[in-house]
Amino acid sequence: MTSDWQTVHQERRALAEDLASLTPQEWATASLCEGWDVHDVVAHLTGSARTTRRRFWWSLIRAGLSFDRANAREVAAERAPSPAETLQRFESTITSTEAPPGPLTTRLIEIVVHGEDIRRPLGIRRPAMPPELRDTLAYLARDHLSGGRKRLTGLELVATDGGFTIGSGQTVQGPALSLLLAASGRPVALQDLQGPGLALLHSRLGA
Template sequence: MTSDWQTVHRERRALAEDLASLSTQEWATASLCEGWDVHDVVAHLTGSARTTRRRFWLSLIRAGFSFDRANAREVAAERAPTPAETLLRFESTITSTTAPPGPLITRLIEIVVHGEDIRRPLGLRRPATPLELRDTLAYVAQDRLSGGKKRLNGLRLAATDGGFTVGSGQTVQGPALSLLLAASGRTAALQDLRGPGLALLQGRLGA
């Protein structure tokens, strides 16, 4: 199933609903994104959903072509003084179809992965539809920019809840969502995985 904006909007809406139930202390919880708390990740998602191609390139140029500096500026700009205000900003982007350069499937990868960056440290769960993640895994496995291709080279990912595989080589199996998170560099998802290729993947993630 190929990503479309309706799917992206559904995932944004589901995350907004989860965020609405959080306390101020929970917004300050460290996310799976190193150096960012929940509040920072929501600010990043808001900025990304507002970023046009032109704005993306201008921001990157001003940051000296450093993605880290560009992201830090984006978070600072979109992080409001209170979580409630930041949530309102995020909610205003739920149905946005504005996007930085890249195929549409990267929008689905972003909201699903960052959604889990927020939910997992808080003990929240949102079951993803496994077949909707098949194309996201295939994309990440070939993506040099995100490091996915390097992480997954020589590995065969088998989704135990989706009945599909991606790649070839030593097998790593587990839930499709956990496979996507590990493919995106999240070591927290490794505990859900198993198979002869797991040790290789753990080594590549520095776990």
Template sequence: MKNNWQLVHQERQALAEDLASLTDAQWSVASSCVAWDVHDVVAHLTGSAGTTRRGFWVSLARAGFDFDRANAREVAAERAVTPAGTLRKYRASMTSTTRPPGPFITRLIEIVVHGEDIRRPLGIKRPVVNLTLEEALIYLSGDRLSGGRKRLAGLELTATDEGFTIGSGQVVLGPALSLLLVASGRPAALENLQGPGLSLLQERLNA
């Protein structure tokens, strides 16, 4: 994918619109991202939008090259006292074109997946946007760092709504967004999938 920031920005804007209608109690709901509530995820997205390549490595080094510790520090720095304060910071970051190391497609994956980490536990349906997820799934299927390569090995994924197939092996079928979520390690999206490869995928996600 070329550096199409317009797609990233539209996803950030769509999430901001959903966040604006949440109650303070909903900001405290556990997200689909392990150990983080909705407020934490928004703080992480805000921090990530402002992270440069150099800043990423400096932060990681200060955290003893522990990704979880670096993320926790980022969340603590960007999480305001109130949800309204954090939402203001998030909105201010939405049009940023700064990014940490890694292919550009990871910027789109991050906002789409974390957006669903927030929406799904709250029962919010993702708005219809002009977005194809094939390239994102192809990337994750070969990515060791995120664990996507291991999760998807020996599986053939077919997006029933977008009409593409990637990989080979036992078949898993379902909406492209749900395939992207399971490829990113989110077991909650398994309920939207079917096929003979589903049991293997479920075993890997719940291991």
């Protein structure tokens, strides 16, 4: 098992610990993922951690090559009647190394970003940043499929708490995690950022 998988597992475990103390009302809180509450996001993470390459393609074909329909079916399948049961399912995947097609760094992006999709609306402060955040931002800056490249072209991202810079162009600076969230299309992170390139990033996120 690579150190990257170890980091993914650590992030899953940290999220499970945060979820364990939530009330039923908090599980029903709207997440940063449009149309999904906290319960839905956890169900999605569970399904993703169980997805093999073969299962991914089969699910996508059944959904008519629609990622949205495939994700909706996955959430419906993994969302248990109660939050406690869904959490138990998620905990069973903490050390999974199954993954849909794509570089391993996408697994870290998924758990970190979706973790914040849950934590931020609930006011939960996450653990310390994994050092691999630089690699995740560098990946998004050149990735077409996620929309990261389109959002970040012509921008220089400066992580004020990480000591690194990604890209070139108009500067946007702020905490590494907020840069990652903005690169992933979360407008809520813009309030943590500043710099001459912020207006451009703001317009690209439609905020």
